[in-house]
Amino acid sequence: MDRFEVTIAGAGVIGLAIAHAFTSSGRFKPEHILLVEQENRIGQHISSRHSEVIHAGIYYRPGSLKAHCCVRGKALLYEFCDTYDITYKKPGKLIISNDLGVEELEKLAANATANGVTDLQWWDEQKLLREEPALRARHALLSPSTGILDSHAYMERLLQLSQDRGMVFAPNTRITSVHASAQGLEVVSEANGLAQGSSKFHFSSDLFINACGLQAQDMASRCPDLEPCHIPALYPCKGDYFSYSGHNPFKHLIYPTPEPNLRGLGIHSTQDLAGQLRFGPDSRYVETLDYGVDASKAAGYATAIRSYFPAIEESRLQPAYAGIRPKLSGPGQSAADFEIAGPTQHGQPGMYHLFGIESPGLTSSLALAEKVLNSV
Template structure:
């Protein structure tokens, strides 16, 4: 049987679009997205930060793909006129001898990432409104217009022949000889396509899609397992953002020290490309019903005092009345509350089937890592289908 496409990518967030751009140079590519448009969920609901790669466990996918992704993303933005700015960021500490400062400095040295220690006087010179005993200055950190980034990825993929079809939900897939038969539900009814390989980049739905596919063990909830026969459990976590009305007192990004276990990077101050200040995200674990329900992106104004308390730890001059509920996003976490963060999981289901790769738990630094993840998938696919 002749395949309809070489590759079917499920999910048109930033990861799916980056993979589509990469693969469409050599393969015929179909992208299936269940929403009305590409990039409208997790990929458009984040801090829009290009991370340097300092926070992640040594040798982890998060570390290696973040660093490689950063190295690819800045030139990509320059080449294709994607709005971005290498703002740099301050990682601030309430104490001058906090052990996390030393750990981050050692990580930066190991990875050859520029990072500079600042005392309280140097902090005041850089950001007069920031109160901290010490800080680390990361000049490689920046911001990006994530929407234009995704539009560029989509445009380049489509120029190379990729086809994006929205309002199309993949409900299952079955191996048929050397091909996959992919079942799709659309407003016009069900249909199916045959392809040589499937890439599951469905974000929050990636684990449920993996469970729906043929020949996978769906009975484990072990989140530490990274083998190709186990399905991890999803722990969706909402992060809220508040905007700040008025002129920003900051010229750079300002981050507290990361939370224990890397549950999050703390409620930090980021800027958009127009200079508008916003704060977030916090971490609120959700049950499955809420995470996929109609109010999943709600931001309660009642969170304002909680945000204000966290922000005043490094900006005591905050006027709480200028904080306004803005937006929220949901991270597809693989770690339970109180547990250390789990690495990205990029795994093949079953070597006896045609190629099918699952991308699970792609939370931060997913935006920074997108182009590097696309490179990795291309290498894995080329090794199997040429």
């Protein structure tokens, strides 16, 4: 086939959710939808290097795309997990503030209410001692709707549903350029691992959706009709995770108050579906996309964690993995929103670019996909 109605670049959780939304919409022939991924498997980048947390929608600026998509996406994601048997748990999350006092938590609670998150509860020291004896905190906000999910099963199911409807999936293939032509958009792709030149494949597409995560800006710069002023700067921001061997003393996910400008959510304690405890991520702006974890950070992590988990043993912290956030705000700048840049923003018919899809992108995936579908 050399003509598609829709081409989606990137099979991370966002491209996969968009593929699911478009193939189930009834507006396009699923077999005329193409999902292209440069790796040999789905979800190998940001989408497999995160906390797997279904966020409630507490932190984000009221009225922002992040706030809307997190709250709506959370509801859609729990419904999807129930419908398609994706494993999840709702342990709930406690946000604690030992250093900054109760005022920080009050601000978060007010922000959450403005975002439509109305189920938060206040826990005092007695309640915390009873429910979480290993935790040191004077006050906490409980978010009962915060959960964790099997994000790989979620992505696999999104792909399977779209392929069952007839969508074409091209792994090991990289989109190298997209430009306007009389036939719509002219797309050039290249198969990985084959000799240069012989592997190039040209086709046309009515719509092109860039869901390339950390490479979204690079992909956009390969669209010569798009003026550079419509491509926001990328500020990659790395976070390392450490796993904790031994018993997990916590029933809930434990989060300190977030870092300034929402750079990160603080070195928090999460757990996987088997209950294995892990800590992280921290946040550090980086120049290169290197996923190595610096083992020497264990001491610093232990100090940060000790403020709310006094019994932590540093020797049980093991370097686990790292993720890199595709931020649109640099050091010292206030938090940026998700950005969906379509023809209204940049004037190029048929092109949609998703920029800055950092946390809570996993939670927001189905709502972001709905937004893209409604804007084409």
